[in-house]
Amino acid sequence: MPLLLALGLSLAGLSVSAQNHSKSVYGELLGASQMIGVNYDARFNRAVPYGLGWRTGLGFGYAYSSSSAVALSFADGEMPVAYNRMFRFAVPLEVNYLLGKGKSKFESGAGAIVCLDRFTSDTGGAPEHSFGAIPYFSLGYRLVTDKGFLLRAGAMPLLRFSPSHVSFYPYLGFGWAF
16 A cells, blocks of 8 residues: 555656656566566666666566466476465566667666465465565566656566576566656
8 A cells, every 4th residue: 555655646746847757657567577566667877767777566476277286487496286376476676777868768677576475275275385586687678758658568588497497478567757
């Protein structure tokens, strides 16, 4: 609830003063949010809307499998055999770079998704929890209009070490830059 209040106050402040669009608040589908999430992004140099910056947010994911295991990337790299539902609370932490000085920019970043997973089963056993981090990279496109509308789209390679492989997740985001 405090996050939604902060988001509302930030968006309300957009119409009060002209901004250089060095900060943004946006919703994201898939990507580092894992399914759906809200994120805050800002440039280290607040005088410009490009260059080196950072991002954090809150994301939520859910997976269900009718078989005996959920087939998603788990934070600790293990695949629980006895569980078929996973609820994920995710916090993406990222350092990123925006290349371009106009409305359209190339975005790239590297970070980690800090995850708290809860596994449950249709058979009723006691739930289990997992905590860990998943490193990732992001490559994409960002559009910020003169009025501050933000659109993000791209791909995010996730790196897993146990078992070792790379997965690609698309992402799509909409929000406001101010």
